[in-house]
Amino acid sequence: MLNKIIEFSIKNKLIIGLFIVALIGYGSYEITKLPIDAVPDITDNQVQVITTVPSLGAPDVERLITFPIEQANSNIPGLKEIRSFSRFGLSLITIVFDDDVDIYWARQQVTERLKLAEEQIPQGLGSPELAPVTTGLGEIYQYIIRAKNGYETKYDATELRTIQDWIVRRQLLGVKGVADVSSFGGKLKQYEVAVDANKLKSYGITINDIFNALEQNNGNTGGAYIEKKSTVLYIRSEGLIKNLDDIKNIVVKNTENGTPLLISNVADVRIGSAVRYGGMTYNDEGEAAGAVVMMLKDGNSSDVIKNVKERITQIEKTLPEGVAIEPFLDRTKMVNNAIGTVARNLMEGALIVIFVLVLFLGNFRAGFLVASVIPLAMLFAVIMMNLFGVSGNLMSLGALDFGLIVDGAVIIVEAVMHSLTQSKKFGQIARINQSEMDIEVIHSASRMMNSAVFGQIIILIVYLPIFSLEGIEGKMFKPMAQTVAFALLGAFILSLTYIPMMSALFLSKKVAHKKNFSDRMMETLENAHQKYLSKILKYPKTIVGSVIVLFFISIFIFSRMGGEFIPSLEEGDFAVETRVLTGSNIAVTEEACLKAAHILLAKFPEVEKVIGKIGSGEIPTDPMPMEAADLMIILKDKSEWTSAHTFPELAEKMGEALQDIPGATYGFQYPVQMRFNELMTGSKQDVSCKIFGENLDTLAKYAQKLGDIVGHTDGAKDIYVESITGLPQVIIQYKRNIMAQYGLNIEDINKVVNTAFAGQSSGQVFEDEKRFDLVVRLAGEKRKELEDVQNLLIPTSQGTQIPLYQVADVEIKESVNQIQRDDAKRRIIVGFNVRGRDVQSIVTELQGKVDKNLKLPTGYFVKYGGSFE
Template structure:
């Protein structure tokens, strides 16, 4: 079978030439479609459910929102696990499905279950987070006033522009799942009721709520016929400005005098209570956004589309504003793909040099070397077919020595037979027909050996293809890409290599040893002498080999191990925590002080942007006493304070401790941190969870475990999650006293809710 394919390839050179040309054209086309990213996406298959309830405490959120949702989704097919976070005013439930589950089917199942959940009245409708992954936050930016316009735009103005101009424009970009707003102040009308005036008019806060809700709505009245036409009826009752709100009637007195909102309250523009902020090292508080990519999209293409849309949006922004990115996936992708590109080019050059040197034939060397790009094109075609992205693991795993193995065997056999065959002794040139016969015969004889070698290589990668879970997502692309490339090289060895060898290898027969022959003769001489001496001391050689093997085992047992080496993404993401119960203003001031100090002290720092608390889409539900500092660094070649990322992180940690004692920091890379959080619910590399019913005991055991962890060599950036100790003002009702005055709990709750 294989010999017939080789014969066909040599006889029908035009057919194989056209086949190769089509191979190249289709391969180049597929290269433009290959999804490019830095690393494989190892995020598990999950759906997040977000519910906000600004007036509920953590215990009430857990009891009234989180628990009912967890009960409702507990019987969904293919569910692996679920975990939740209940904070003041926020519930986040994460549901993890099996890896082979279609994420959109999973979201449909979750949506059906959520319709049956009864949620507290003062909570929002549960919503699913965007269908994105740990690699989804591809573009993060800050909306900044340009020099000279710092005082023109308030945080309310910036937030309004972000929500109603930038976000709405970005949502139309292909491949975007959503855009989360971070920081700023959400503009709203505030009605500050004066308790004394309210009491003087004998009114309750409930009546104020009723008046406001009853005087802010539109409706319609179908239509009426007037002559040959119809007139559609529409009422416009929505309030449009402060004056409209001020003139809303609350109640009429006994004398018939209307009591208006302006009689009992002050109406003004204000902002909603904030649960997050965004700061930069130069201007302080600002407004920004996080662009989240849809799961399964091509990150490279989506980033290009986002940048084009941002350039268009900047043209319609008010004068003096600009969109400044601070975290762009392009940087990380370029770093990773640049490393792969450099290694592949260097590897290819080394392979070509060795081939030319040892084959002793320039044409033969380039014929074998040409298999490398052709096999890579085939691998890319197959990667697109099977949904494998181009990244550090997949493309970086390619070994050109393995790819050209079969071609080397065939070409070397052709050259050897032509120059050593007795029938060509005294012949200086052979004809094309004789060359075709030699290529067919030599390739046919050696093809079995080439195939056997390639099969052995493929068998080595079979165990990797059986991996599942996170390990499978990380290492399967490597095995698949290598297998695709070797399969491509095998096809080329049967078709392209025999055809091009018969066509381009020189038909002149040289009977003198060339440079390669002389080098190989010397190497063979050295080897024979060394082998002869080794055979004289067989026992010593065997004993020495076993001793070295034993030493290697001892060294190996003492080596550290990790799942994968950390990818240096180019920037730092620093999880920063203050004391439990710290307010948003104090957190913002402290993190701003740290950011400014790091920027001024370390010339490696280009900018520092801090995300404090939660975003508008709280997929990363940080409390208001915590935040993530994104430290954007210059190229490593420009560093002066440190030579490595760990060294720079250690120095920055020491600086933070000097500036703000008691602040806990954890230095990681942005994508690494996001992966950790989505897979385990925590941002640290190693997480220990303790389960139980009593929160006080859990907190006690957590502190004990933290103390033990500090004694472990190599443990840094230790953080113990606080589940108790949040400062609260608790209002306990006296039911007997309430009964005396005829007051309902709901009335008091409404008053408390309105007052704070």
């Protein structure tokens, strides 16, 4: 069969030539369609469910929101695991599916079960929503919106956020391949009715009266139409609130003397902002607004980034004067670094292969003919990569070995050359004609084709175990094996068709051959080989024994080498996990970010800019509390560095410089690496030690002990012990017997408390297409002290108002900060990054220390995750 293909190729050179031209043309086109990224997307196949509940603490969020959703989704076919995160005001549930489950089918199943879960969630406590269809590699473009120099006083944080939400975000959502845009930082504009508690008391009205008045005076309606002769006139009322004056003039009630009591008589009506759970800083200058652009799952990041940049260019023309959009994390940088490394290595490898081929074959034509298989096999591989959905990245393209690709071609070309120069059948003929050349190539190629085929089959067998890998390992390494297999398949086809045809056409037809440098070199090597081989064969036992000894030595060395999943990819920038004391407000975290930025910009010329992302964004897929931030350190090109030569060295020096900031901790990682860790294991660190158990206080106690053990382990850096308790909270505990005396129920009191301090939306105010919530809450000066909560007036059924402290104990207590669960089991994390050691050895050492020094109660256990897992 193979011999017939070779014979056909040589006798039908035009057909094979057209085939090669088609391969070059179509392959070049497919290169433009190949998805390009830095690394394979190893994120689990997952659906995230987000529920925002500003009025509930972590235990109530877990009990009332998280648990029902977990239970409702626990029996979906193809389910792998469920992870959940509950903290004040937020429930985030990550539902992980097997890799072969269609993500849109999975989302449909989750959506159907959310309807069942909502029946168990008390009314008014939030509505569960699905996060965008994106992955760990989905955050492809991040930017800030800030006022240009000279315009700082014109645009405050509220105006910058409004520009982001209603100008920038709306236009970016229309970009092909964008799943969503999560706004970050700034202040969300609201129309605020800040109620004066003293005036409420003096006029004998409640905050609920204010809320009801606003709700009843903000709406349009219609009255069908009236007929006037042969036409109709549609009836439409315009009662929507348009501005602050409209709000001020709304009547709450009429006094005893008939005078209307207006909103403006009891409240300050103004432009305010929503309660903040996140923020953003720019360098050491102050607050900014911004966003994260999320790419659809399985999108082509290069194309999507290109589309986003083009749209940003258009958006910039529509921005108000003095406002700038400035990207700070652009996946293009990481992709270019990775692909640049691959391209450089491939080019160097190709040049080395060509040099070796020419050197050992001793013939320029033969060397370049064999080398031409490299680009042609690459084009074939690209076509197959697109066909099977394999992206071009560091793993897939970096695995190509040109020496393997040209193996079959070398065997055939060398056989043809040897046959021409060493055969005696041509006698004294100096040169053969084309037909004789064709016959000689057919004979030589057919004779050696079996050797070439078996050689390439053996190479492919080496990669077969990789195809059996599943999960994260499969996602990381299968593209490598697939790309090599595609390239070898292409090289095999070319060895059967292209190489014999081109050998017959372009190799020299001269039979006479003078020895050249390559011939003399090969003779020398062959003679040396024969000489030493003959000597070695006299001592078979010694040789076999030496090989066995070397084998066991290599096994011993290998067992002590340690290991890690993959080497860290230098992404070009740092993501620094920043933490301040539990319970700190946004202002404290902002101050820590600004101080860190000031130090980094002053001491390290490598730093281009520093962006602080505090707390959670509008789409809280990364649910950080207010006392946490991701500090994005954007670095200049490595050629411009002066403070250090490597990323670990620079991270070490920066970490030492930031130790001068009191009350804050900083952990250095790369942005995508951090996001991968978080989405795959729920922790941002390289290694996460999870303690599972029931009681939160017990978990916190043993986590501190485990943290101490980690701290005494060489190579463990940026140690983080999750804080799940110790959050100061104002706790209201009702006195039911006294409530009964006043005819009060808990629901009514909860509504007053929630409206007064969290604020309740009584409707919306429209500004053309923009819409903003109309919120009722107590004035800011009455929402600062414990006494403000204790003295909150509660209306009774008798028409009087009493302070809250009469029907409840109001105290400041330490309570639960956050609760995380894996497969419905509570757990706490002790995480750390690894520097100066491999992950395998440090975890092995840590496991030994934990088994020896940490005795957990019955039912409690430790599990190790992160990149180690």
